Amino acid sequence: MVKLYEKGAFLLNGTEIIDENDVEQVKAKLDGVTKEDAKKGTIAYGILEAHNQGDDLENLNIKFDALTSHDITFVGIIQTARASGMEKFPVPYILTNCHNSLSAVGGTINEDDHVFGLTAAKKYGGIYVPPHMAVIHQFMREEYAGCGKMILGSDSHTRYGALGTMAIGEGGGELVKQILEDTYDIKYPGVVGIYLDNKPNPGVGPQDIALAIIGEVFKNGYVKNKVMEFVGPGVSNLKTDFRNGVDVMTTETTCLTSIWRTDEDTKEFLKTHNREDEYKELNPEKVAYYDGMVYVDLSKVKPMIALPFHPSNTYTIDELNANLEDILRTVELEAQRITDNPNIDFDLLSKIKDNKLYVQQAIIAGCAGGTYSNIMEAANILKGHSTGNEEFALSVYPSSQPIFMELIKNGTMNDLMASGAAVKTAFCGPCFGAGDTPANNSLSIRHTTRNFPNREGSKPIQGQMSGVALMDARSIAATARNKGILTSAEVYAEEYELPKYSYDDSAYRSKVYNGFKNENSESELIYGPNIKDWPEMPELTDNILLKVCSKILDPVTTTDELIPSGETSSYRSNPLGLAEFTLSRRDPEYVGRSKVVNELEKSRQNGDLELDDKLKEVYDKISEKFGEIDPNKTEIGSMIYAIKPGDGSAREQAASCQRVLGGLANICKEYATKRYRSNVINWGMIPFQMKEDAEFEVGDYIFVPGIRDAIDNNLDDIKAYVIGDEIKEISLYIEPLTDNEKEIIKEGSLINFNRNK
Template sequence: MITLSKGGAYLIGGTEVVETGAGSEELLKNKLGDKYLTKEDAAKNTMAYGILNEHNTSGNMDKLQIKFDKLTSHDITFVGIIQTARASGLEKFPIPYVLTNCHNSLCAVGGTINEDDHMFGLTCAKKYGGIYVPPHQAVIHQFAREMLAGGGKMILGSDSHTRYGALGTMAMGEGGPELVKQLLSQTYDINMPEVIGIYMTGEPAKGVGPQDVALAIIGEVFDKGYVKNKVMEFVGPGVSNLSADFRIGVDVMTTETTCLSSIWRTDEKIKEFYDIHGRVDEYKELNPGEVTYYDGIVYVDLSKIKPMIAMPFHPSNTYTIEELNANLEDILHDVEKKALVSLDGQVDYKLTNKIRDGKLYVDQGIIAGCAGGGFENICAAADILKGHSIGADEFTLSVYPASMPVYMELIKNGCAADIMAAGGVMKTAFCGPCFGAGDTPANNAFSIRHSTRNFPNREGSKLQNGQISSVALMDARSIAATAANKGYLTAATDVDVEFKGRKYHFDKSIYENRVFDSHGIADPDTEIQFGPNIKDWPEMVALTDNLLLKVVSEIHDPVTTTDELIPSGETSSYRSNPLGLAEFALSRKDPEYVGKAKEVQKAEKAREAGQNPVDALPEVGGVFEALKSNLPQYKIDNDTVGIGSTIFAVKPGDGSAREQAASCQKVLGGWANIACEYATKRYRSNLINWGMLPFIYESEELPFKNGDYIFVPEIVEAVKNKATDVQAYVVDDDKNVKPFTLKLGEMTDDERDIILKGCLINYNRK
């Protein structure tokens, strides 16, 4: 189904791939003659290069400084973003900024605080000149597809699944501080990313959907890091065999590969999408050049893709449904073994008890959100369900159209009625099933979902309370086939169905009647409406000359997700309250973290107040004495040594773009992370923007352990001087002092200044 090139490759005429290697240059020269280009010149013919070049303000395509055309956020992120920007002198949104309300839509959770956030968003849209999309109208990415995307444009969103490449828009999901920079007319600074060609041929079989294609790609590239922090560029003749909705469904899941962004070649089907939505002038034909060089190629034979399933607890844990059904006990046992790592043995997790009469029984099906809630997905599910019943046993089915216009069309064409007649429940646009705030199954239940993620707790269970359920990712078509089979896992290719291929009609009046659009006109006299849970960021001090860090958590899982760093679900209601939310930091991975971090923070608060930190945390006295005795060359006193906490994780930051994965550590006194590598660029950026040092120690054989202190002398000088290696010393329980080296990695001048000043707010404060 999916194969990967071993190196770079040329794409010729959009249809022929020539991989580089022994003899390839001569072959290309003979084949192309005067059209031959070097790798460097041919790399400029990618669609990605062209779009980045048009948005780069640095004048240097190796060191990009990007200004985006539009911004988008949702109600878990926009409060913190605007609060940060306000603290930095925001007066007006300089570019279109859309505030959607699709995450904290259930306003009974946490009292009034969710709706308070919505009213904050509405009044800010009025005051600063933005667009406000009320709850239940649309999920963030569907509204962006329908109303924001444009050919050759760039959009930045504070949600990791900000992907509109299928529509010819390069979009990126980042933590909130990167949007703050755009609101303050600053830039998004990155090195020119590598570009990987996703070369598609063939045509999907009947019953195969976009989630199947996406999961097949994710399963092949994730573990290899093949597209990590790179742009995925979808090309090849197979693209033309996919509808706009199908491409969108594949595109949104590219986040789970850990790529930076995506872009697709466009054609008449994409032009029709814009035409349907009344924005045909936003269409732009995009194609790679006649001779284009890619840093790698992912070959996707669409005709060989089969219905897929991503088993718990990661979208890359993929199998074909056929393979799973044929090896049921072995694969379920394997998932149970992996759960011992993912769940730290906190609960007795079982899947093999879901086998009934040799088949896998599923408790719940969900079709939802930016990945599953599209028009074609739900229509296909309705075609499969028509005339069937999901039964009256445990199995339930919920369907969430991605926007109210989609929902309206499903009502008009009868698909909603067919789903409800079968026993399914139609619900409004909501992202909850994707992050653990909606449709939480029963304890030990197993859910199949056409959504984006299946990390632990993404379905809403709480390990600390002994509650566990789990999610597998599937396409809407196979979810519907399973529902029609009353909960027994079934591939859509195994059912006899006629897909009607209904045409979509977009009703723009739905948004005209409900969405507030300032049309870019700010009203500075508008009073922002605050709720009691909306709090300012606490004051943060600048980086001190030297640092003393206590290791307060040590995580050796292969990957640590942002859900484990700061849980989603009901805790999302507290994201407008920095200190309130911080109480939940690492609560599902290391429940002792918050208490330990706060103990260390007492010493730093005392130091900042001009008091003796030893009085607040007596153990620091022994550490200081050991350092003074062993390292007399350094000045070690209360004025020059900041005291804070740090965590170690092998590979932290996979998953969500949420800045709170870093900011919660910061407000609890965190000064740094130490990792073998960072899972995503966006998590490392979040650390930097919150004034935390993104240290690297490449081996898991650590010179320190949980509870040790790490002294980092002359760190300010190291940051100023652009040092890549940083001298550090471990002080263990016996007060032995041992040297080791940390790496800082590449940072821009602005990023170094942000670190030195303590956070982005301090950097921008007037």
């Protein structure tokens, strides 16, 4: 089904893979082409070269063609850019309202953010997409993605590779840099080929193919921070709308971005959306070298399921149904481990009746599930059948108004409603815990993007726990037709010819505000009472003292655990208000611990620091070893230790919430994603790593002398000291930083860096 090559591979004429290890084949067939030359043969190389602002392709300085954000990120980005001297949006900046669109929490604050977004679009020249109109990525597919482009978004699922666009999801700080006409600076990434062969069987959808790949490449980091380049003859056996569904899930592999070869079907998709001029044929050169190769036989992919609590926890549905008790028991054990709450009894085994698994809820929604082809395929399976009037419920969210309008015109919405499905407007809530939250101790199957703990809406700290499994819309429909009994779409699979899609953008023409290149500096921003400015952040001192305020030993810590999603998203326009939720579903004592440290740092900045007995003892020991250290010239801040933090969302608030509480550093074995590490840096925190186990505990102090000099001159071996009964030396390091990143950390934040610049 899926095969990973041990090392790199050459691709000849787009169809023949030659393993790098096969020396004889390499010599015989490459005709003297070197690996370095062949690296320039990828699609990715051409796009990155075209967008690089300098001559150095090893160290890229990228400018993007467009930017995009939604309503739980754009307020913070605009506020940061304003504080940094922004005058206008220099490229199309699309502000969608698809996350807090229900305006369901906190009184007026969600709609206040929407009003702010519209007024910002008028003042700075943005494009504003009102609530319920489209989810962020569907709008970008329909209106802005095109062949050879690069787009940057403040949402991790910013992926438009199937339309020939290299799109990257990052924290808001990276968008601020683009707004200020700076660059996105990265080392040239590795490029991994995803070679698709043959065609999928009836009943197999894009989520199945995506999960099959994720299950093979996530845990071993095969594509981490690399470009996934989809090639091979199998690409042309997939409709572009189908490709979009595979593509958006590449985020769950922890890759940097994705790109696909394009063909006549790509052209047809763009033509349907009135943008045929955005088409270019994109193919690898005659010889292309890839740093890894994933071979996918589409004909052997079966309907898949990703069980709680990660998209990589994958099985075929047939495999699960054949081993229900054994597999579900492992999920229950994992629930006990991650919640560490004896009052929670997450019980999946009780959902087995007569050797069949009963699920309680199903969702088809968002950028992954709510596409035209997914809903049409699901409706075809379900047509004429009832979902039943028991506990099981199905909700369907088309991902844009144009799709909704077409489904109404062709009668599909009537069919879905007649079956008992609830049909709702474009909304991302089911993906991040703000819509259709399952009942306690229930199991929900979803064609959405993620199923992390704490993300579907449950709150383990409060004894509330549910589970989400990811599946394709086709198997969700089969399960719905079977009234909640987990069922593979293969049971009802048949060859189905998708009715032609007719794109009607009249809703956009009526309601989307397009102010690009029409900014009005005299226009006023309208602020709601929850929209607050960023607090001041101090510059880094020569020596620092860290207090360990949380120590997390989970194999991976997601951004949903660092700052929960769901209803907390409503407070993202208020830095200090949102910070109250930091680690609230993982380490509820963290905020209180950090506030105590932050008060000490504020006193230091004000020149009236008073040392309690514990802190005086700490400084006495430091001075004994290093000579007199002035506490008033030593920044003190809180620190989080986690083994591998930052998997998942691009949300910068996972870092900014730590910073506004006085966070000064993270220490980890490795960062799960580049985007989280970038967020840590942009908010002026130090992205430490260490190779050894963490031999310090919550409440310990760690002294790091000469940190400014280390950032400039010696990132590889930074000596730090745990201050206990004895002083214990530990070794930290920081992976390479750009010159700008070094200055951002030293100046205390990206905001400070831009102001001073």
